[in-house]
Amino acid sequence: MSYIELNDVVKEYKSGEIVTRANDGVTFTIESGEFAVILGPSGAGKSTTLNILGGMDKATSGEVIIAEKDISDYSDKELTTFRRNNIGFVFQNYNLVPNLTAKENVELSIQISNSDADVMDVLKQCGLDQRADNFPAQLSGGEQQRVSIARAIASKPKLLLADEPTGALDYETGKQILKLLQDTSRNTDTTIVVITHNTTISEMADRVIKIRNGKVDDIVINDTPLKVDEIKW
Ligand SMILES: Nc1ncnc2c1ncn2[C@@H]1O[C@H](COP(=O)(O)OP(=O)(O)OP(=O)(O)O)[C@@H](O)[C@H]1O
Numbered sequence: 001m002s003y004i005e006l007n008d009v010v011k012e013y014k015s016g017e018i019v020t021r022a023n024d025g026v027t028f029t030i031e032s033g034e035f036a037v038i039l040g041p042s043g044a045g046k047s048t049t050l051n052i053l054g055g056m057d058k059a060t061s062g063e064v065i066i067a068e069k070d071i072s073d074y075s076d077k078e079l080t081t082f083r084r085n086n087i088g089f090v091f092q093n094y095n096l097v098p099n100l101t102a103k104e105n106v107e108l109s110i111q112i113s114n115s116d117a118d119v120m121d122v123l124k125q126c127g128l129d130q131r132a133d134n135f136p137a138q139l140s141g142g143e144q145q146r147v148s149i150a151r152a153i154a155s156k157p158k159l160l161l162a163d164e165p166t167g168a169l170d171y172e173t174g175k176q177i178l179k180l181l182q183d184t185s186r187n188t189d190t191t192i193v194v195i196t197h198n199t200t201i202s203e204m205a206d207r208v209i210k211i212r213n214g215k216v217d218d219i220v221i222n223d224t225p226l227k228v229d230e231i232k233w
Contacts, residue, residue, distance in 0.1 A: 002029035009062035022048040024214035035185040036193045037202045040211035046195045054087045054161045055079040088152030090162035094144040096136040102147045103132040106154045113155035126150040142173035162194045179228040200233035
């Protein structure tokens with residue numbers, strides 16, 4: 001059995017009379033330890049899929065199996081526990097706690113997840129050892145995103161989910177962030193799923209899941225994924 005299995009996942013959002021089918025029968029698998037990319041145009045249903053995968057949103061129907069457990073019928077309380085024990089999130093807009101320093105943001109994550117990670121080790125790994133005592137507002141976008149990745153890594157998640165992690169960053173900074181994510185996937189056994197609309201980024205992935213109109217359009221397995229340094233876009 002694969003680490004992740006989505007089977008015929010449907011997600012409908014209702015507002016008044018209007019129903020939007022954001023996912024219209026999404027089916028794919030991801031193996032443990034893979035670096036996977038979900039690719040597709042704006043509005044295709046990528047964030048919806050990632051949120052369902054991370055237990056942040058519930059599917060209307062279908063199976064969402066992670067580590068042999070079907071989380072699609074979990075209660076809200078069970079989903080909270082599931083997220084805390086398994087998932088690290090990286091958002092496009094960082095979502096750091098503004099009145100905590102970089103170090104404190106990462107420490108908070110360590111405490112909540114009961115992780116045995118060493119905060120300074122993690123900050124160093126993310127190139128932030130000189131920035132430990134800075135507040136988010138004192139950091140560049142790339143540095144804030146690195147804090148957000150440090151925070152996710154520090155909880156030692158089995159699954160790390162990133163929604164357009166380079167969306168708000170310039171080219172070089174975006175590359176550094178992708179390298180950090182790719183290195184994390186190579187050096188730990190964390191499974192990583194990244195959303196992007198940048199087709200070039202998919203060259204660095206083990207698996208590319210293409211989504212269009214709420215459906216899986218294509219799945220490509222890359223036997224020789226490129227290193228970030230080898231990619232230009
Ligand atoms: N909470 C919501 N309520 C109503 N409609 C929603 C909600 N969230 C998403 N949608 C709709 O579902 C569809 C898919 O949205 P989703 O955010 O998953 O796409 P996406 O591929 O991630 O797009 P983008 O790249 O622009 O972020 C869109 O038509 C969107 O308007």
